[in-house]
Every structure is written in structure tokens, then in C-alpha cells.
Amino acid sequence: DTAVSQTPKYLVTQMGNDKSIKCEQNLGHDTMYWYKQDSKKFLKIMFSYNNKELIINETVPNRFSPKSPDKAHLNLHINSLELGDSAVYFCASSQGRDRGGYEQYFGPGTRLTVT
Amino acid sequence: AQTVTQSQPEMSVQEAETVTLSCTYDTSESDYYLFWYKQPPSRQMILVIRQEAYKQQNATENRFSVNFQKAAKSFSLKISDSQLGDAAMYFCAYNEEYNNNDMRFGAGTRLTVKP
Numbered sequence: 001d002t003a004v005s006q007t008p009k010y011l012v013t014q015m016g017n018d019k020s021i022k023c024e025q026n027l028g029h030d031t032m033y034w035y036k037q038d039s040k041k042f043l044k045i046m047f048s049y050n051n052k053e054l055i056i057n058e059t060v061p062n063r064f065s066p067k068s069p070d071k072a073h074l075n076l077h078i079n080s081l082e083l084g085d086s087a088v089y090f091c092a093s094s095q096g097r098d099r100g101g102y103e104q105y106f107g108p109g110t111r112l113t114v115t
Numbered sequence: 116a117q118t119v120t121q122s123q124p125e126m127s128v129q130e131a132e133t134v135t136l137s138c139t140y141d142t143s144e145s146d147y148y149l150f151w152y153k154q155p156p157s158r159q160m161i162l163v164i165r166q167e168a169y170k171q172q173n174a175t176e177n178r179f180s181v182n183f184q185k186a187a188k189s190f191s192l193k194i195s196d197s198q199l200g201d202a203a204m205y206f207c208a209y210n211e212e213y214n215n216n217d218m219r220f221g222a223g224t225r226l227t228v229k230p
Contacts, residue, residue: 031215041154041204041223048216055216088158100210101148101167104218106160 003027006091006107013081014115021076021110023091031055032074033104034066035090043090049074078112086114119209121221128197129229135182136192136224138207144168146212149183149190154223155203163205166190168212194226202228 004025013019025032034046047066048055054066063079078085091107118141128134140149151163166174166183173181178198182191194201207221 033216033218041225043206043220043223045217045219050216090160092160094215096215100212100215101165102210102215103150103162103165104160109158 003105004091004093004107006089006110008110009108010111010113012113012115015081015083017081018077018079019081019112020078021089021091021112023074023076023107025072025091025093025105027093027105028072029093029095029105030071031094031096032068033092033094034074034076035092035106037088037090037109039087046089047074047076081112081114083114086112088112119207119219119221121205121207121224123224124222125225125227127227127229128194128201130197130199132197133193133195134197134226136194136205136207136226138190138192138221140188140190140207140209140219142188142209142211144211148210148212149181150208150210150218151179151181151190151192152206152208152220153201153203154206155200160206164192197228199228199230202226 007022031050037043046060065077068074088109092104094102094104096102120139147168149166153161164176178195204223206223210218
């Protein structure tokens with residue numbers, strides 16, 4: 001069974017469109033994350049969600065919005081897509097909230113290409 | 116803010132040889148966790164090894180070991196008996212003791228394994 005799954009794995013769309021990426025984890029973890037990996041492979045956290053509460057928002061444009069219908073899901077909605085949004089987006093999950101040190105389990109990534 | 120630096124964008128090793136990947140970090144905290152993640156061409160991020168800052172003993176996982184120098188804020192990864200399957204991007208990461216929601220990654224080192 002896949003621990004953290006993302007759909008779709010590839011997404012090609014035009015500028016100005018609105019798109020969503022879905023993420024599901026079956027590990028029973030408390031916290032879920034979204035990361036953006038740019039063309040230089042630099043990995044940066046975008047959001048962290050715990051029990052439906054946003055923990056971190058790292059200066060991400062408000063065109064990006066995470067939505068968590070339940071503990072096992074954290075979807076990423078992107079409005080008015082721009083060329084600079086092209087990247088690989090990773091969903092991840094981990095145990096715990098108040099203590100660090102837990103392994104983060106990553107999804108397979110979604111390669112978003114904006115044309 | 117804590118920063119993680121990987122000064123080697125690329126490294127190469129001969130199959131069956133040993134290679135060491137460097138990582139330094141900057142923090143004012145005394146309790147934290149350090150990680151090495153591997154990202155093969157498949158894009159899947161996989162945890163390689165984890166180190167608690169309060170432990171003096173260096174972590175070891177089969178052919179992977181770390182050299183953790185807390186005073187120097189250095190956390191290098193040694194891969195022994197390198198295999199073709201070790202070829203990947205390797206990311207060093209830092210996580211605070213009391214904050215599971217903000218894992219900081221280095222820029223990564225691309226490891227090539229020559230047969």
C-alpha cells in the first residue's frame with residue numbers, strides 16, 4: 001500500500017488556469033506538508049497542516065491555498081497559475097506536532113508545467 | 116532562521132568505494148535533529164539516516180553513517196561500498212526539537228556512481 005499518494009503525477013496547464021493537486025496519507029499521521037522543488041532541486045516548505053490547522057505559511061502567494069477535508073488529506077489549490085509556478089510539488093506527512101525529529105514520508109511528487 | 120548548507124553540488128564515486136557528502140548548518144538551538152534524505156531519479160524522497168543532537172554517538176544504517184560534529188555544526192554522510200543504486204540527489208535537513216513543522220533542507224548534492 002502506498003503510504004503517501006499524490007494525484008496527478010504530471011500536470012500541464014496554461015497560464016491563468018486554476019488547478020488542484022490531491023494528497024492522501026494512510027499512515028495515521030498528525031501533520032501533513034506541501035513542498036515546492038524548483039528546477040535547481042531546491043526543496044522549500046510551503047504549508048504545514050495539523051488537525052486542520054495551518055501551522056506554517058512560508059511567504060507563499062495567496063494564489064496557493066491548502067485545503068484539508070480530513071486528517072488523511074491535504075489538497076493544494078492554485079489559482080491564476082503563472083509560469084514561475086512550474087515545479088515539482090511534494091506532499092509529505094509525519095507524526096507529532098509539538099516535538100521534532102519525526103521522519104517525514106513523501107509522496108511521489110507532482111510535476112507542474114505552466115505554459 | 117536556521118540554514119542548512121551543502122557545499123558540494125556534485126560528487127562522484129567509483130562503485131565499491133567510499134564517499135563522504137558534507138553538510139553544515141546554522142542554529143542557536145541546543146536540541147535538534149538532523150537527517151539525510153535520498154532522492155533517486157524516480158523523484159521519491161527517502162530517509163537515509165537520522166541523528167539526534169543530544170546523542171554523541173554517530174548514527175549508522177548499514178553502509179551509511181554520519182560524522183556529527185555538534186560544536187562545528189557539521190553533519191557529513193559517509194557511504195561505504197558504494198553501489199549503482201546509491202546514485203541520487205542527497206539532501207541534508209534540520210528540524211528543531213520542539214517544532215515538527217519546519218524542516219529545513221540544504222540545496223542537495225548529486226551523487227554519481229561509476230561502474
